[in-house]
Amino acid sequence: MNTENIIEIMTADLQKALKKPLKDRQWAMAIDLKKCIGCHACTTGCMSENMTPPGIQYRPVREEEIGTFPNVALRFLPRPCMQCEKPPCTAVCPVKATYKREDGITVIDYNKCVGCRYCLVACPYGARSADVGNYYTGKFKKNTYEVEASEEYGKQWARKNHFCSPIGNARKCHFCMHRIDKGKLPRCVTTCLGHATFFGDISDPDSFIVKATAKYNTFKFKESLGTHPRVIYIV
Amino acid sequence: MTFGISLPDKDTVLSGLKDIVKGTSRKSKLFYVSLLGVLLGAYAVIRILFEGHGAVTNTSNLVPWGIQITTYVYLVLISTGCTFINFFGYTFYKEEYAPFGTRLLFLGIFTALIGMIALSTELGRVDRMIYFILSPQPKSPMWWMSVWYSLYVTLIIIEFINHKRGKHSEKVMWLAFIVAIITHSTLGSLFGMVEQRPYYYSALLPIYFLLIAFLSGAAVATIVVSTHYYKSDEDFQKHVRPFRNSIRIGLGLAILTTFWRLIEGVYAQADGYEIFRLAFFNTLWFGLIFSLVIPFIVTFFIRCQKCMIGISLFIMLTQFKTRHDLVMGGFQIPVFKAYSTPDIVSYTPSHVEFFVVIASISLVVLLYLLADKTGLLPEEDKHEH
Structure with missing residues (x-):
């Protein structure tokens, strides 16, 4: 199967899943660590899609050097939000600004978040960030791309000044929910050079992601914490 | 007396204020030091409000609090x-x-x-x-x-x-x-x-x-x-x-x-x-x-x-x-350690954050001194039990 086909197959799976009611589709992501080359294209693609300011990366990639010389190797671990089935971050939010959508995505209501950052403290994966109003070009001078509206959660969020959400809020990966709802794959899936990231509906046994994860050895990050992550790593 | 609450009369309040503002006692000196602390805090709050939290504080995603x-x-x-x-x-x-x-x-x-x-x-x-x-x-x-x-x-x-x-x-x-x-x-x-x-x-x-x-x-x-x-x-x-x-x-x-x-x-x-x-x-x-x-x-x-x-x-x-x-x-x-994350995270508060600390403690001291000198806090309490 060539890589172009994978994207097409996953897009078809996504559009098929969208025909089901929200609660009947359960989104998940799989990352094939053997294929990840540590190019950070997913990180940068995500940053441009969600207009994230300095210091905020929804999907950083951990680089580790393993082994001892001369037997050394680099290992990469991309880390999106795990969209846990039992997320520690939602329970601690004092105002229910963050919650799980019926399709399994943990979302943040930017209009409700008080910016207490308790969810940042509670997340075991460090997947949440606080948007404290930083700009790449300094405090006062802002380039147009820095104040352009992102389309997160299907709305327009322009970072014009520090009284405009999402400034002051917690932010995180949401599997590009605004793209999924339009039938598009998350940006990190489409920008992955090695086609190492798979996405789809795990409640559909015929979906590509179910077949791909069934075929190989897999693990979930910090699974022992009982968070039941929706991101599966293929090794 | 207001609603049965014993409050100091106007003269006591004014003479207390005059005493602390113009006096040279230790309490007067402490009053001015506290006032300075509170003013530093006001400056810090203005900076946070107008420049944004991120611009003036040293907290980060690694040190959220x-x-x-x-x-x-x-x-x-x-x-x-x-x-x-x-x-x-x-x-x-x-x-x-x-x-x-x-x-x-x-x-x-x-x-x-x-x-x-x-x-x-x-x-x-x-x-x-x-x-x-x-x-x-x-x-x-x-x-x-x-x-x-x-x-x-x-x-x-x-x-x-x-x-x-x-x-x-x-x-x-x-x-x-x-x-x-x-x-x-x-x-x-x-x-x-x-x-x-x-x-x-x-x-x-x-x-x-x-x-x-x-x-x-x-x-x-x-x-x-x-x-x-x-x-x-x-x-x-x-x-x-x-x-x-x-x-x-x-x-x-x-x-x-x-x-x-x-x-x-x-x-x-x-x-x-x-x-x-x-x-x-x-x-x-x-x-x-x-x-x-x-x-x-x-x-x-x-x-x-x-x-x-x-x-x-x-x-x-x-x-x-x-x-x-x-x-x-x-x-x-x-x-989680990404490629740029240090093994051990350090945090040094910015001067604006220090000012908030100084102002908070100063405000407690200032209010206590004012309440003390204006007669809101009695020298001796005699209660009906």
């Missing part, structure tokens, strides 16, 4: 301590404690309120606090904290009003004591329930917070008692004895909990517990020996007013550093 949270925890534990001392003072040492009851309650109210102001400077969107009422989350310790905190402040205000009406109510005092325990153990649970941060995660933390609160309250009460005029040393010793004992008890309990928290942490091998080994020498030498064991021993050898003020101030200062070490300890080992 900075020194303003430390200040909040520090001040509310003092507030709880004042309520505890008020309760134990009236229950066990009524004669020695009663003259200072109103003062301790005044400090209890304002440390709680000013702690809240310090906290609000750390929130991203303080204008959305209304959602604590409109969209409550009963699973969150922070939401419960807001509920109990509101009730706690209301109760100690009622207790204060009762004092000003000359009618001390045992029922309100008991209620305030119980709610203080619930409120501030909930604050401990806010940290203690975060399983992902081993430095916080512990059933001991809510209890530890209450014991530390008692110690802080005892130190504040000792300062209040020791800054008064006494006819003789014998008179002073009679009044200070319960508070000196309270400090000893507070220090003893703090030594015990700090020691076992450290040992259990060092003994654990699970991921994240390396923070206890990393902080071992700081906790042992500073957190335990320097700030708890040494003052505990010293209290057996000092008697004079100045010495009691000195040891209490020492406890207050070291407790601030210990609170800061506790809050920051949770963040030193990052939960």
